[in-house]
Amino acid sequence: MARAALRKSEVRSQKAEVRTQRVDARSQTPLSLDRLIHERLRLGIISALAVNERLSFNDLKRLLDTTDGNLSVHARKLEEAQYISCDKSFEGRVPRTEYRLTAAGRRALEKYLAHMEAIIQAVRE
Numbered sequence: 001m002a003r004a005a006l007r008k009s010e011v012r013s014q015k016a017e018v019r020t021q022r023v024d025a026r027s028q029t030p031l032s033l034d035r036l037i038h039e040r041l042r043l044g045i046i047s048a049l050a051v052n053e054r055l056s057f058n059d060l061k062r063l064l065d066t067t068d069g070n071l072s073v074h075a076r077k078l079e080e081a082q083y084i085s086c087d088k089s090f091e092g093r094v095p096r097t098e099y100r101l102t103a104a105g106r107r108a109l110e111k112y113l114a115h116m117e118a119i120i121q122a123v124r125e
Contacts, residue, residue, distance in 0.1 A: 049101035
Protein backbone atom coordinates (compact mmCIF):
# COMPACT_ATOMS: atom_id res chain seq x y z
CA MET A 1 0.00 0.00 0.00
CA ALA A 2 2.84 2.37 0.78
CA ARG A 3 4.16 1.83 -2.74
CA ALA A 4 0.78 2.66 -4.28
CA ALA A 5 0.54 5.86 -2.22
CA LEU A 6 4.07 6.82 -3.20
CA ARG A 7 3.29 6.11 -6.86
CA LYS A 8 0.13 8.26 -6.74
CA SER A 9 2.14 11.04 -5.13
CA GLU A 10 4.74 10.83 -7.92
CA VAL A 11 2.02 10.96 -10.59
CA ARG A 12 0.39 14.02 -8.96
CA SER A 13 3.80 15.70 -8.74
CA GLN A 14 4.51 15.00 -12.43
CA LYS A 15 1.10 16.36 -13.47
CA ALA A 16 1.70 19.53 -11.45
CA GLU A 17 5.10 19.92 -13.09
CA VAL A 18 3.58 19.59 -16.58
CA ARG A 19 0.91 22.22 -15.71
CA THR A 20 3.65 24.55 -14.50
CA GLN A 21 5.61 23.98 -17.69
CA ARG A 22 2.54 24.87 -19.75
CA VAL A 23 2.18 28.18 -17.92
CA ASP A 24 5.90 28.87 -18.32
CA ALA A 25 5.77 27.95 -22.01
CA ARG A 26 3.19 30.67 -22.70
CA SER A 27 5.60 33.33 -21.53
CA GLN A 28 8.40 32.07 -23.76
CA THR A 29 8.95 32.98 -27.38
CA PRO A 30 9.20 30.60 -30.32
CA LEU A 31 12.92 31.36 -30.38
CA SER A 32 13.36 29.88 -26.91
CA LEU A 33 12.38 26.36 -28.00
CA ASP A 34 14.77 23.59 -27.00
CA ARG A 35 16.98 23.66 -30.10
CA LEU A 36 18.38 20.23 -29.29
CA ILE A 37 14.93 18.62 -29.63
CA HIS A 38 13.52 20.99 -32.24
CA GLU A 39 15.72 19.61 -35.05
CA ARG A 40 13.57 17.27 -37.16
CA LEU A 41 15.55 14.04 -36.84
CA ARG A 42 16.26 14.47 -33.12
CA LEU A 43 12.55 15.15 -32.49
CA GLY A 44 11.81 11.98 -34.45
CA ILE A 45 14.24 9.95 -32.34
CA ILE A 46 12.81 11.23 -29.07
CA SER A 47 9.21 10.82 -30.24
CA ALA A 48 9.82 7.24 -31.38
CA LEU A 49 11.47 6.39 -28.07
CA ALA A 50 8.65 8.05 -26.12
CA VAL A 51 6.18 5.47 -27.45
CA ASN A 52 8.57 2.50 -27.44
CA GLU A 53 10.46 1.29 -24.38
CA ARG A 54 13.59 0.76 -26.49
CA LEU A 55 14.49 0.65 -30.16
CA SER A 56 17.50 -0.72 -31.97
CA PHE A 57 19.66 1.44 -34.22
CA ASN A 58 18.28 -0.36 -37.28
CA ASP A 59 14.66 0.08 -36.13
CA LEU A 60 15.20 3.82 -35.69
CA LYS A 61 16.97 4.05 -39.02
CA ARG A 62 14.02 2.40 -40.78
CA LEU A 63 11.38 4.40 -38.89
CA LEU A 64 13.06 7.73 -39.62
CA ASP A 65 14.21 6.83 -43.13
CA THR A 66 17.73 8.12 -42.59
CA THR A 67 21.32 7.03 -43.07
CA ASP A 68 23.62 5.36 -40.54
CA GLY A 69 25.83 8.45 -40.27
CA ASN A 70 22.97 10.90 -39.88
CA LEU A 71 21.25 8.83 -37.19
CA SER A 72 24.52 8.24 -35.37
CA VAL A 73 25.39 11.95 -35.20
CA HIS A 74 21.96 13.02 -33.96
CA ALA A 75 21.65 10.14 -31.48
CA ARG A 76 25.05 11.04 -30.05
CA LYS A 77 23.95 14.66 -29.47
CA LEU A 78 20.88 13.43 -27.59
CA GLU A 79 23.00 10.98 -25.64
CA GLU A 80 25.48 13.72 -24.66
CA ALA A 81 22.54 15.78 -23.36
CA GLN A 82 21.43 12.66 -21.42
CA TYR A 83 18.05 12.67 -23.18
CA ILE A 84 18.59 9.11 -24.41
CA SER A 85 20.77 6.24 -23.32
CA CYS A 86 22.61 3.83 -25.57
CA ASP A 87 23.19 0.17 -24.75
CA LYS A 88 25.63 -1.80 -26.88
CA SER A 89 25.72 -5.58 -26.83
CA PHE A 90 26.27 -8.56 -29.07
CA GLU A 91 23.81 -11.13 -30.35
CA GLY A 92 26.14 -13.92 -31.22
CA ARG A 93 28.84 -12.07 -33.13
CA VAL A 94 26.58 -9.31 -34.38
CA PRO A 95 26.76 -5.97 -32.55
CA ARG A 96 23.42 -4.55 -31.36
CA THR A 97 22.83 -0.96 -30.34
CA GLU A 98 19.64 -0.09 -28.51
CA TYR A 99 18.37 3.28 -27.38
CA ARG A 100 15.87 4.27 -24.72
CA LEU A 101 14.48 7.58 -23.52
CA THR A 102 15.77 8.75 -20.14
CA ALA A 103 13.70 10.52 -17.49
CA ALA A 104 15.47 13.77 -18.42
CA GLY A 105 14.61 13.16 -22.07
CA ARG A 106 10.95 12.57 -21.25
CA ARG A 107 10.82 15.78 -19.19
CA ALA A 108 12.50 17.72 -22.00
CA LEU A 109 10.00 16.33 -24.52
CA GLU A 110 7.04 17.21 -22.28
CA LYS A 111 8.39 20.72 -21.82
CA TYR A 112 8.96 21.06 -25.56
CA LEU A 113 5.43 19.85 -26.36
CA ALA A 114 3.90 22.20 -23.77
CA HIS A 115 5.85 25.07 -25.31
CA MET A 116 4.64 24.13 -28.81
CA GLU A 117 1.04 23.86 -27.56
CA ALA A 118 1.32 27.34 -26.04
CA ILE A 119 2.65 28.76 -29.31
CA ILE A 120 -0.17 27.11 -31.27
CA GLN A 121 -2.74 28.41 -28.78
CA ALA A 122 -1.30 31.93 -28.98
CA VAL A 123 -1.51 31.89 -32.78
CA ARG A 124 -5.15 30.74 -32.67
CA GLU A 125 -6.19 33.51 -30.25
